[in-house]
Amino acid sequence: MSNPLLVLENVSTGYFSQTVLEEINLKVYPDDFIGIIGPNGGGKTTLVKLILGLQPLFSGRIYFPVGKLRTGYLPQATQVDRSFPITVKEVVSSGLKIRNPLFPHLTSTQKTRVDQMLEDAGLAGLASRPIGELSGGQLQKTLLCRALVEKPHLLILDEPNSHVDKKFERELYGWLGELSREMAILLVSHDIGTITPMVKTIACVNHSLHYHPSNQISEEMLKVYNCPVDIIAHGPVPHRVLRVHDDE
Amino acid sequence: MMMSEFFSIFEYQFFQNAIAAAVLTSVIASMVGTYMVSRKIVFIGGGITHASFGGIGLAYYMGLNPFAGAAVFAVMTALGIEWISDKGKVREDSAIAVLWSLGMALGIIFVFITPGYTPNLMTFLFGSILSVGIPDLLLLLFFAIFLVILFLVFFRPILYTAFDPEFAKTKGIAVSLYRYMMSVVMALAIVLSIRTVGIILVLSIFTIPQITAMIFTRDFRKVIPWAAALGAFGSVAGLVAAYALDIPASAAVIFFLTIQFLIIKAFFMLTGRLLNLRLKNMFYRYKKD
Numbered sequence: 001m002s003n004p005l006l007v008l009e010n011v012s013t014g015y016f017s018q019t020v021l022e023e024i025n026l027k028v029y030p031d032d033f034i035g036i037i038g039p040n041g042g043g044k045t046t047l048v049k050l051i052l053g054l055q056p057l058f059s060g061r062i063y064f065p066v067g068k069l070r071t072g073y074l075p076q077a078t079q080v081d082r083s084f085p086i087t088v089k090e091v092v093s094s095g096l097k098i099r100n101p102l103f104p105h106l107t108s109t110q111k112t113r114v115d116q117m118l119e120d121a122g123l124a125g126l127a128s129r130p131i132g133e134l135s136g137g138q139l140q141k142t143l144l145c146r147a148l149v150e151k152p153h154l155l156i157l158d159e160p161n162s163h164v165d166k167k168f169e170r171e172l173y174g175w176l177g178e179l180s181r182e183m184a185i186l187l188v189s190h191d192i193g194t195i196t197p198m199v200k201t202i203a204c205v206n207h208s209l210h211y212h213p214s215n216q217i218s219e220e221m222l223k224v225y226n227c228p229v230d231i232i233a234h235g236p237v238p239h240r241v242l243r244v245h246d247d248e
Numbered sequence: 249m250m251m252s253e254f255f256s257i258f259e260y261q262f263f264q265n266a267i268a269a270a271v272l273t274s275v276i277a278s279m280v281g282t283y284m285v286s287r288k289i290v291f292i293g294g295g296i297t298h299a300s301f302g303g304i305g306l307a308y309y310m311g312l313n314p315f316a317g318a319a320v321f322a323v324m325t326a327l328g329i330e331w332i333s334d335k336g337k338v339r340e341d342s343a344i345a346v347l348w349s350l351g352m353a354l355g356i357i358f359v360f361i362t363p364g365y366t367p368n369l370m371t372f373l374f375g376s377i378l379s380v381g382i383p384d385l386l387l388l389l390f391f392a393i394f395l396v397i398l399f400l401v402f403f404r405p406i407l408y409t410a411f412d413p414e415f416a417k418t419k420g421i422a423v424s425l426y427r428y429m430m431s432v433v434m435a436l437a438i439v440l441s442i443r444t445v446g447i448i449l450v451l452s453i454f455t456i457p458q459i460t461a462m463i464f465t466r467d468f469r470k471v472i473p474w475a476a477a478l479g480a481f482g483s484v485a486g487l488v489a490a491y492a493l494d495i496p497a498s499a500a501v502i503f504f505l506t507i508q509f510l511i512i513k514a515f516f517m518l519t520g521r522l523l524n525l526r527l528k529n530m531f532y533r534y535k536k537d
Contacts, residue, residue, distance in 0.1 A: 073418050084411050085286055086506040094408045096420050104404045114359045130466030146415070 003065045005153055005184055006051065011060030013050050019058060020046045024209045028154060033180040035199035035215070036188045042206035043209045045076065048158050048214050051186070065140075066248065072152030072183075074143050077163040088142050089127040092117055095146035137168030144175075154184045173198055173204045226234050251263055257491050262378055267484055269380040270501065272388040273444045273453060279395050280437040280470045281454035283430060287410045287460075290455055292329050295344035296435050297450050299325035299351030300442065304372055305358030314372070315439060321351060322435035329432040334424065375446030375498040377487070382442055395433070399472070406430065407468055428439030445498040453479060456505040463516055482508045 004027040014020040021043045029036065038044050049055040050062070052073055074097070093114050098104040107113070117126045119143055131139055140160060147155060157176075161169045177198060178187060189195045196202070202212040257263050284290050307317025325347050333340045359369065399406065408416040409426040417423050441450050461474035470490040484510075486501030493500070 034348070049414075054414055054417055071418060073415060075412070075415060079414060080412060081288075083469050085282075085462055085468045086411050087467050090407065090468070091411075094404070094411065095419070098405060098421060099403075101422075102401075104402060106404070128467070132466055233427070 002030055005064065005066055005069055007061075007063050007065060008051070009061045009063075011050065011062060012058040013046060013055050014058060020081075020207070021036050021050070021205070022208055024060070026203060026209060026211065028186065030153065030184050031180075032184045032186075033198070033200045034184075034186050035192070035195045035202045036186060036205055037190070037192045037195070037202060038205035040190065044190075044205050045158055047205055047209070048156055048186070048188060051154075051156065053171075054240075065125045069154060070150055070152045072147030072150065072155045074140075074147045074155075074157040076158045077136070077140065080131075080139070081102055082134075082139065084132075084235060085130060087128050087130055087133070088123055089114060089118065091131060091142050092123075092145045092149055095149040097150060109168075117145050121145050134145065136163045137165060140164050140168065140172070144172075148179075152183055155179060156186045156188075159190070159193065160190065161185070169194075174184065252461070254492065257488075262380075263487070263491070265380045265385060266283035266377045266384070266487055266497065268385050269377055269388060269444050270487060271480045272385065272392050274457065274483055274525065275392045275476050276395055276437050277441060277453045278457065278472050278476035278479055279399050280434055281458045282461075282468065282475055283406065283410060284434065284454055285458040286468060286471075290451060291341065291344055293434065293438060293451055293454055295329060295348045296322050296325050297438050297442070297447055298348045299391065300435075300439055301356075301372065301447055302351035302354030302358070305355035305362075309358040309362045312411050315443065318442060319436060320437045322439045323432055325351065326431035326435035327428060330427055333425070371446075372442065373446050373448050374496060375442065375444050375449065377444045377497045377501070380443065388440055388443075391436065395437070398433070402426075403469070445501060449498050449502045452502045452505060453483070456502070456509050460505075460509040460512055463512055478508065479505065 006026075006028040008024050008026040011024045012019055012022045024047070036044050036047065046055060050057070052071060093106060093110075096106065096110050096113070099107065115124070118127050121144070123138070123141060123145060126134065126138060126142075131142065134142065140163075144157075144160070149156075160172060164172070173194075177185065179185065180200075185199075187195055189198060192202075196215050199215050202215055204210045204212065258267075284293050296398055300322040303317035303319070303321025304314040305317075306321075307314045310317075329340065330346065332338050332343045348430075405416070405426050408419070408533060409423045413423045413427070427480050438450060438454070441453060445453055457475040457479035458471060460478050461471045464474055465471055482505040483501040486504035487497055489495070489504060490497040490500035
């Protein structure tokens with residue numbers, strides 16, 4: 001097995017003096033596709049921010065055994081202000097690291113990379129549109145391009161399927177399947193029924209973290225690890241499967 | 249009034265200075281105002297503006313330059329508000345309201361207890377664009393040049409930290425540094441503009457041309473030159489109207505900027521609707537065929 005990209009060792013974090021995540025251990029390998037599930041308020045987004053270096057470390061250690069980690073981050077849709085006067089192309093460009101802080105302009109190779117990215121995603125026609133004019137799906141696509149433009153080692157997606165229609169959701173999962181061959185992916189979702197067929201492994205986050213080295217989820221597992229999440233099944237008619245009655 | 253008599257106003261030094269001040273203020277406000285409007289922090293601008301009155305009062309009391317006092321208070325307020333919103337421990341809007349009214353209160357107290365000559369408060373509240381001198385103009389010019397260079401060189405980090413600071417941090421941008429820097433820039437821009445339009449009206453020159461520009465374009469890069477042009481045009485028109493109608497200059501400027509916004513907005517709404525109607529007609533005709 002190759003070296004992990006990222007190791008979290010007995011990590012705790014939180015806000016002010018309140019601990020949200022305690023004693024977390026997680027290793028992310030280059031070919032991982034990890035689904036992060038858990039109840040609202042359980043610390044899923046906090047875990048993501050911790051990995052991205054946006055969250056202070058209370059205790060423990062985070063390190064990158066194979067050197068500097070390039071991350072691509074797709075935040076929750078609510079983080080982005082859609083009325084901000086900025087174009088699709090500018091948003092995608094913002095995914096590129098500034099090479100020289102005293103001359104923070106795009107290099108010509110970076111410009112070509114942005115155009116290529118927009119072309120590949122089918123967004124070239126929308127490049128000069130302000131983001132306020134996009135549909136929910138187009139905006140998510142733009143933000144996904146921003147995350148991918150620098151060819152990250154690790155792609156982190158926080159609830160990418162909220163605020164988008166079902167058609168886009170299917171498309172998105174198609175891309176993620178392809179992308180998972182090129183990079184490690186961490187996919188945060190409350191909708192575990194949809195993500196479980198795709199991901200390779202599952203981490204359940206609820207104040208602590210429990211890693212399940214497969215994508216099979218059983219009720220026992222959820223109970224044992226104290227993961228109070230709903231299992232939702234999708235079919236031709238939206239429906240919810242309830243427990244079999246004891247007398248049946 | 250004869251036509252020639254009317255245009256003779258442009259020959260007066262004070263009027264030329266006023267026009268130069270209006271144009272330079274518009275250029276300064278175009279950059280800083282676009283940042284403020286885009287980030288939805290115009291209210292912070294209001295806090296900075298009014299808090300600076302405390303500095304004006306204190307400077308008078310101590311016999312110093314009132315605008316230097318205003319600058320110190322404005323920068324301190326701006327940094328304080330940015331710090332509060334960064335730490336998130338106090339509600340930001342409440343903190344702004346406190347600094348806003350505290351600044352005004354301090355200003356009034358200091359001016360009141362200053363012995364002897366009491367300065368004309370109206371000058372600070374409503375500006376005195378018609379008495380702008382060459383040193384004022386030079387100060388405005390240098391600051392405008394500084395801002396143009398700042399925005400040309402650091403355009404990307406300024407834009408990205410305004411748009412999505414969390415994401416910008418993941419790309420290694422020193423977000424806090426840029427935010428604090430822009431706070432100081434905002435404070436200085438506001439204080440310099442108080443000279444022209446006064447405390448009560450200064451926010452409008454940082455807002456109205458920008459929202460007018462956003463009717464034409466929703467690209468940060470293009471909003472700035474549009475806002476500069478619209479601000480300059482509206483404020484020069486306001487100055488001329490102030491002379492022709494014999495009304496206070498700074499109020500006329502703001503009034504003209506607002507009228508300009510309303511006319512352009514109405515024009516776009518009307519033509520937009522006509523265009524929609526025509527497209528619909530074309531569609532129905534196509535369907536009939």
